[in-house]
Amino acid sequence: MTPIDITPDVGSAIPLREDYQRFLLLGGRRAPHTLYVHERGYRSDTINTDALGLRYSHCAGKRFSLAERGGAARINLLVGGSTALGIGASSDEHTVASYLSMLTGEIWLNLAGCGLNATQELLMFLSHQHRLGQIGHVVVLSGLNTLAQEGLGEILSGDQEPEGARPYQRFLNSFNEGVQLAKPGRASFWQRLGQSLAPRRSAPAPWAWPLSAPEKRLLRAADCIGRTLCQWERLLADSHTSLTFILQPLLPWCREQLPVGEQAMLSALDRQPGNFDRLLEGVYDSELHSTFFRRIKSQAQSVPCYDMNGMLSSSPVFNEHLFIDRLHFNDLGNNALAKVITAKLGLAQEKYANRKVTPFKLV
16 A cells, blocks of 8 residues: 555645544534444544444555444454544555554554543454454554543533523534544524624633643643543453554644644644634653653553654655655654554564464564
8 A cells, every 4th residue: 555645735734634623523513422432433544433433544455443343353443533543544454453454464443532531442452342353452542532522521520600601602612633623614693693783792711711830731631541441450450452643743742843734734724723622732842751751650650651652753655755744644644653553562573363362562
């Protein structure tokens, strides 16, 4: 598979393709009593989902998903949020899961969902555990949603005045990684008349509501991630499945110098930040990043934890344009992530899907 570099136009604040925009916005149709993932049976040239709403990955010219495993005796799982899902890839063949399948010769299923935090990732696994057979590896490529949702939780629990309810609800409905709502169309005559007659109220914008210090949010998020990883380990303890956590890259944590294309993209995002960016307010400092990862590692106990923000620099293409925003990648970036994961965990040496897997020791 040859990576296709999706480079946004210079100055563009919405680098995602229309397929992704429509896909994410359809997420508003959700049942409150279920763990919503994505639109089921979504079809496009860019992204496609199965009957469970999970994205397909490709291995040896065939597509696989949780609902369409075929007769595979053993599978591997890539767990996480939109980065693991592959938001930004030109097609299903160019996600991290598909590249892992190509590099290892084994099937890697995409068990990822936009906006899911650490607890929700585990709940998704529990919801579908009965559909899984033998699992070789579970790689959790995650961390930033849990951190962002610490800010979201503060807004949710805050004492808001009644007049602030409407913009607050719009904020919650628009919480998606990487998507910015399109500008509304022109209102009808009756809508404009109703707006002109309605009483004027000054409701604060949701992003103007104060968040706690970033250190506190980072600490709570790290503890949540660490506790959840311990739960993962207990769930998988009786199997021969190996579990690894990898803190996903965040552009300010990952790079000291930006390629030209990423500089233009970041300038556009700074001019027009999304709600997800606002929830990460104050966390871009490198020292906070180091503290965050160390806390995760200490709380995760014996679960192997690695930081892709440092590991990605080992890629030969690290100086190329890889990011399409602060946390999503183009095809070249997804390929780089998969190669670093494969090399770090020694997965390329595993050629036989049916052989017994023993827990590996990582340096």
